[in-house]
Amino acid sequence: MERTQGPTFTLHPIGRVRSTLTDLGAAPRQPDEGAPDAWLDIEPGVADALHGIRPGAEIIVLTWLDRADRSTLVVRPRGDAARPREGVFNTRSPHRPNPIGLHQVSVVAIDGQGLHVSGLEAIDGTPIIDIKPVLDADVTRR
Amino acid sequence: MERTQGPTFTLHPIGRVRSTLTDLGAAPRQPDEGAPDAWLDIEPGVADALHGIRPGAEIIVLTWLDRADRSTLVVRPRGDAARPREGVFNTRSPHRPNPIGLHQVSVVAIDGQGLHVSGLEAIDGTPIIDIKPVLDADVTRR
Numbered sequence: 121m122e123r124t125q126g127p128t129f130t131l132h133p134i135g136r137v138r139s140t141l142t143d144l145g146a147a148p149r150q151p152d153e154g155a156p157d158a159w160l161d162i163e164p165g166v167a168d169a170l171h172g173i174r175p176g177a178e179i180i181v182l183t184w185l186d187r188a189d190r191s192t193l194v195v196r197p198r199g200d201a202a203r204p205r206e207g208v209f210n211t212r213s214p215h216r217p218n219p220i221g222l223h224q225v226s227v228v229a230i231d232g233q234g235l236h237v238s239g240l241e242a243i244d245g246t247p248i249i250d251i252k253p254v255l256d257a258d259v260t261r262r
Numbered sequence: 263m264e265r266t267q268g269p270t271f272t273l274h275p276i277g278r279v280r281s282t283l284t285d286l287g288a289a290p291r292q293p294d295e296g297a298p299d300a301w302l303d304i305e306p307g308v309a310d311a312l313h314g315i316r317p318g319a320e321i322i323v324l325t326w327l328d329r330a331d332r333s334t335l336v337v338r339p340r341g342d343a344a345r346p347r348e349g350v351f352n353t354r355s356p357h358r359p360n361p362i363g364l365h366q367v368s369v370v371a372i373d374g375q376g377l378h379v380s381g382l383e384a385i386d387g388t389p390i391i392d393i394k395p396v397l398d399a400d401v402t403r404r
Contacts, residue, residue, distance in 0.1 A: 126274070126275060126305075127275065127328075127389070128272050128273060128274055128275075129272070129273040129275075129326050129328070129389070129391075130270050130271070130272060130273075131270060131271040131272075131273060131360050132268070132270055132359060132360065133268060133269065133270075133271075134359050134360065163268075166335060166359050168335040168336055168349055169335040169336065169349040169350045169351040169352075169358065169359070170349045170351050170352070171336060171347065171348060171349030171352065172346075172347075172348040172349050172352035173349065173351065173352045177352075179351075180364065182360075182362060182364075184271050186271070193308060193310040193311040194310055194311065194313060204314075205313065205314075206313060206314040207310055207311040207312045207313030207314050207315065208311045209276075209311045209312050209315060209321075209392070209393035209394065210311075210312070210313065210314035210315045210319075210395055211394075211395065212394060212395070212397065216311065216392065217274060217276050217308050217311070217392075218273050218274065218276065218324075218391045218392050220324060220362075220391070220392050222322065222324075222364075222394060247269070247271070249271075249360045249362070250351070250358065250359075250360050250362050251351035252351065252353075252354060252364060253352055253353065253354065255354065
């Protein structure tokens with residue numbers, strides 16, 4: 121899909137995932153499928169933005185899935201031919217117009233350069249674009 | 263904060279928020295504070311990606327908060343001088359290196375061009391960059 125009009129916005133990665141996961145095919149698809157611990161290496165220029173994050177906190181990590189196909193609009197979830205086709209906005213497929221990954225993880229430890237987190241289903245080197253706390257409102261609205 | 267090295271990524275908005283909220287100061291800060299219904303006007307070129315989304319679904323809307331200050335790394339939450347300073351990655355402040363907004367809303371109705379949703383705390387015209395379903399895993403991991 122080519123877009124030739126309208127505004128665009130520029131993302132600057134704030135860091136990268138460091139993980140033992142290096143194979144896209146072997147990566148768990150969802151966090152309940154045994155994703156390993158990982159490290160979020162944060163760029164020194166934005167490390168002050170980590171202030172206040174504590175071990176045990178639940179956080180949301182936003183990544184940029186730079187190997188995704190941005191022209192995909194419809195998929196069969198998990199590549200299963202038996203499942204009906206779904207629009208990518210109704211799936212967590214990495215293939216989507218803006219391939220942003222959303223990962224809820226627990227903080228194991230922190231230091232000045234980054235975070236050790238549990239259960240992150242992203243491969244080594246994945247760019248990180250934002251980190252946010254989980255809010256009570258996220259839960260109570262369900 | 264200026265970044266002069268490393269890769270950057272380009273976001274193409276997939277649509278815009280249409281809302282009665284037009285004043286940033288009057289906008290509720292969190293969805294439990296009375297945000298109004300809104301409409302997500304989706305670009306015709308990506309509308310196929312909505313396929314399968316049904317009324318009643320809980321979705322996550324990602325927006326680009328284009329009025330934010332991207333150089334802010336530390337804030338006092340909600341501008342309250344009595345509260346301690348926090349790194350923006352430990353807050354939902356719109357002011358952050360990549361000003362992505364994360365909004366969990368319910369789908370009221372859909373048509374070919376977009377979605378009517380309840381309780382979206384984003385002002386009229388806010389660019390939309392992605393839509394994702396809420397997963398069971400998001401809940402059970404808390």
